[in-house]
Amino acid sequence: MSAETTDPLALLRDLERRCRSHARPLPSQVEIREDWLGIGFRVGDSRLVAPLDEVAEILTYPGFSKVPGSKEWVRGIANVRGNLLPIMDLNGYLHGRPALPGRKTRVLVINHRGVFSGLVVDEVLGLKHFLPEQRIDEVEGVDDTLQPYLSHGFHNESGLWGVFSMRRLAETPQFLQAAV
Template structure:
């Protein structure tokens, strides 16, 4: 086998990316695995008063408080079903490319499969959906359409300010006021 032939599979593999596949109702969606920090079972959450209905709450993770959104409720207004396959997926959220990533929790139904494919296989679906900018291009396969969810576009400015205040709240100042 020539050296060029031996290298060809490595080049082909580099064109593919790993995606975490999940469902919202009967529809399939995917997150790029590089955006996923950890997949956990569904955990109890502390609700946030006066937050949008799709903000499920917060939980403590290794000394940090992590906000969690219910992607089913965000997308279609119906909370995720409590199934054994419903997961709490921690993702690396960045408001923009220059910002340091922050952990954001997503409640996802049937988040149990992965798919390796070429990201270029996802194509625009011809609709400017400004109400859901996080819903990216689609890919067709034997099971139907699979839609790419872009983590960076999940939160609008108002919700980002609620979940990730800038500057962060200073607990020492809050204690002084007491």
């Protein structure tokens, strides 16, 4: 045996050299992008999306009782699993024209700072995913009555989607004044 093979440091160097020559490269780092998620819905001809964390529940159009002395866009009050839920017509509130209930009509339930309400929409279009590069800050070409409630928007292959803030709606004094 030579002095080099009995030298522990030389043995470790040789072992390291052989390990490095047979080692596989580390996996390449994959960039993870976070999609923006929201609930797509339609009010009239406008396609909108609400942030996922601002919609508590989606209901089929429930039976309800009328509330005397309330504005036209207040459809009534419904009993949902033992809780009284005010039902508001979003199209009626925004445009002054009540939505005509159909088989696609749904109710988006919001619960923000004590405002627990159901918003009647013409249709729920499902969970929508948007990439960060699809975001647009200025949403143009939408109805002026929607503008105060739009925080931004997204543009993808299916067109323009305005991000409708349920929180802004719930904090609007006109929305909170449901009595005549």
